[in-house]
Amino acid sequence: MMLKQGIDWSDVRWEEVWKASKDTLTMLGASLLFTIILGLLLGVVLFLTSRRQLLDQPVVYWLLSLVVNILRSVPFVILMIMIMPVTKALTGTTLGVQGSIPPLVVAAAPFFARLVETSLREVDRGVIEAAQAMGASRWEIVRRVLLLEARPGLLAGITITAVTLVSYTAMSGVIGGGGLGDLALRYGYQRFQTSVMIVTVGLLIVLVQILQMAGDLMVRRFSRK
Amino acid sequence: MDVCKEVIALIELTDISKSYGTGAGAVEAIKHISLSINKGEIFGIIGHSGAGKSTLLRCVNLLERPTTGSVKVGDVELTQLSTTQLQRERRRIGMIFQHFNLLSMATVRDNIAFPLELAKLPKSAIKQRVDELLQLVGLEQHAGKYPAQLSGGQKQRVGIARALANNPDVLLCDEATSALDPQTTNAILSLLMDINDKLGITILLITHEMHVIRSICDRVAVIDGGKIVEMGDVLDVFLKPQHSITMDFVSQIADSFDPRELINTRSGRLVKMNYVGEITYEPLLFNAVKSTTVQFTILQGTVSRMKNTPYGQLVIEFIGDNGEIDNVLNDLRAKGLEVGELK
Numbered sequence: 001m002m003l004k005q006g007i008d009w010s011d012v013r014w015e016e017v018w019k020a021s022k023d024t025l026t027m028l029g030a031s032l033l034f035t036i037i038l039g040l041l042l043g044v045v046l047f048l049t050s051r052r053q054l055l056d057q058p059v060v061y062w063l064l065s066l067v068v069n070i071l072r073s074v075p076f077v078i079l080m081i082m083i084m085p086v087t088k089a090l091t092g093t094t095l096g097v098q099g100s101i102p103p104l105v106v107a108a109a110p111f112f113a114r115l116v117e118t119s120l121r122e123v124d125r126g127v128i129e130a131a132q133a134m135g136a137s138r139w140e141i142v143r144r145v146l147l148l149e150a151r152p153g154l155l156a157g158i159t160i161t162a163v164t165l166v167s168y169t170a171m172s173g174v175i176g177g178g179g180l181g182d183l184a185l186r187y188g189y190q191r192f193q194t195s196v197m198i199v200t201v202g203l204l205i206v207l208v209q210i211l212q213m214a215g216d217l218m219v220r221r222f223s224r225k
Numbered sequence: 226m227d228v229c230k231e232v233i234a235l236i237e238l239t240d241i242s243k244s245y246g247t248g249a250g251a252v253e254a255i256k257h258i259s260l261s262i263n264k265g266e267i268f269g270i271i272g273h274s275g276a277g278k279s280t281l282l283r284c285v286n287l288l289e290r291p292t293t294g295s296v297k298v299g300d301v302e303l304t305q306l307s308t309t310q311l312q313r314e315r316r317r318i319g320m321i322f323q324h325f326n327l328l329s330m331a332t333v334r335d336n337i338a339f340p341l342e343l344a345k346l347p348k349s350a351i352k353q354r355v356d357e358l359l360q361l362v363g364l365e366q367h368a369g370k371y372p373a374q375l376s377g378g379q380k381q382r383v384g385i386a387r388a389l390a391n392n393p394d395v396l397l398c399d400e401a402t403s404a405l406d407p408q409t410t411n412a413i414l415s416l417l418m419d420i421n422d423k424l425g426i427t428i429l430l431i432t433h434e435m436h437v438i439r440s441i442c443d444r445v446a447v448i449d450g451g452k453i454v455e456m457g458d459v460l461d462v463f464l465k466p467q468h469s470i471t472m473d474f475v476s477q478i479a480d481s482f483d484p485r486e487l488i489n490t491r492s493g494r495l496v497k498m499n500y501v502g503e504i505t506y507e508p509l510l511f512n513a514v515k516s517t518t519v520q521f522t523i524l525q526g527t528v529s530r531m532k533n534t535p536y537g538q539l540v541i542e543f544i545g546d547n548g549e550i551d552n553v554l555n556d557l558r559a560k561g562l563e564v565g566e567l568k
């Protein structure tokens with residue numbers, strides 16, 4: 001019916017689209033920042049504790065690995081609801097931009113941690129040994145060898161994580177998280193305003209495109225092989 | 226060779242063993258090895274793949290901790306040190322690797338600066354030292370390049386510069402030339418010899434190529450199945466190999482002396498001669514036979530150099546009067562040649 005009449009662009013309230021875009025970018029920026037910090041930490045610890053690596057703590061590795069796997073296997077929407085008490089305690093609300101950041105980080109950090117672990121595994125063992133032979137401490141090896149040598153892989157991991165976060169922010173609209181996903185859901189889906197749906201989805205596509213291109217550019221910029 | 230040099234042990238490995246794994250699957254990579262490396266020498270360890278060379282070498286800086294035994298470098302018992310003490314001691318022990326193991330994300334300059342930064346030298350001192358090292362290994366033109374932009378030989382030069390950065394007493398070389406072509410191998414070997422000569426750094430290297438041993442080593446140990454099967458001055462080991470593994474390696478570079486075939490086909494008296502030093506270049510054989518009626522034919526042989534020492538090894542057939550041949554042989558023995566009759 002609506003399609004027959006064509007798309008009614010007058011439905012689109014641009015100031016709302018603008019606000020929603022800003023919300024999405026804020027959620028993305030803040031959650032990406034915390035995800036990188038926590039994920040990097042977790043990923044490095046996962047790598048170091050794994051078998052035959054610098055710390056070699058199989059039990060610790062197994063436990064961390066289990067936690068990461070559990071968090072990664074729970075669907076995002078359910079995770080969001082599950083950790084609501086934590087969210088409330090941390091930010092004072094479970095709604096809006098603020099309320100959506102903790103679940104986003106809890107969902108994305110374990111994912112990113114695995115990507116970190118994988119790219120650290122790619123680092124040539126011989127280089128780590130050379131650093132050990134030169135008298136480097138474990139911390140120096142992490143900071144000055146591992147993180148340096150894995151940089152292209154880490155940048156690629158950050159890109160993938162950012163893109164994943166974009167789709168998560170859209171989903172957080174379901175529980176009133178705000179942003180473009182929220183807009184698409186409320187107007188596009190519930191009120192059958194196709195034009196709003198098209199605009200929001202279009203903006204999300206553009207955002208993902210930009211993130212991917214920027215990421216690829218960085219990876220290429222830092223590649224030395 | 227140099228008898229005046231005072232002999233001081235710099236590295237002392239005492240009864241070290243290393244096993245990997247436990248229980249039924251355990252592998253004993255090295256078994257009760259004791260070894261003493263003198264200050265200032267170039268010591269080579271040769272063995273086939275899996276003989277335990279890398280394991281042994283890595284025990285010297287405790288990259289691999291021996292299951293039992295003591296590792297002393299310059300009077301410090303490394304196995305007793307705390308982690309931080311060990312890290313400090315390792316700065317006195319440089320190491321280079323078969324696959325170079327450079328930081329791929331850092332430039333040549335930054336790779337060489339890395340150990341200096343670990344040692345917390347001030348920036349200006351680091352820059353100055355890196356410049357010196359770049360010059361030492363001849364890479365001034367390549368300071369800003371990344372390892373991926375260098376040839377294998379250049380990468381190993383970076384590895385050497387990096388290993389020498391903190392003025393170590395010892396340089397450990399794990400198959401340092403095995404990934405290089407013959408010409409580059411020789412260039413790197415002469416660089417190592419230069420470093421040993423000029424800086425007095427003791428070098429302990431492992432290899433599976435006899436050529437490397439012959440070119441630069443003073444002493445050699447042959448290792449097989451985790452044990453040292455033969456050890457001594459390179460010349461002695463080379464000219465008079467005792468163990469079958471050693472003979473294998475010697476035959477890599479010399480024509481193998483398998484005289485059985487000659488013994489069966491030749492009718493004259495067959496003699497094997499070894500000689501070392503300046504007499505190599507004297508007309509010894511000619512002088513020995515010129516006043517006699519004895520004739521000779523060289524059937525097999527090598528005249529070459531080992532590190533800086535010329536040597537020769539020949540199988541010769543003498544034809545003529547037996548008494549005269551005896552005189553010739555005694556004459557040669559008196560000149561310092563080692564003469565042994567095969568038939």
Ligand SMILES: Nc1ncnc2c1ncn2[C@@H]1O[C@H](COP(=O)(O)OP(=O)(O)OP(=O)(O)O)[C@@H](O)[C@H]1O
Pocket residue numbers: 245246252253254272273274275276277278279280281433
């Ligand atoms: N980390 C390890 N775990 C288990 N076994 C090992 C380990 N490292 C070495 N080994 C075993 O120890 C033995 C000696 O190995 P090593 O690497 O010292 O030999 P190598 O003489 O250096 O040989 P190559 O010339 O091939 O490098 C081999 O049987 C090898 O399989």
Ligand SMILES: [Mg+2]
Pocket residue numbers: 278279280400
């Ligand atoms: Mg080896």
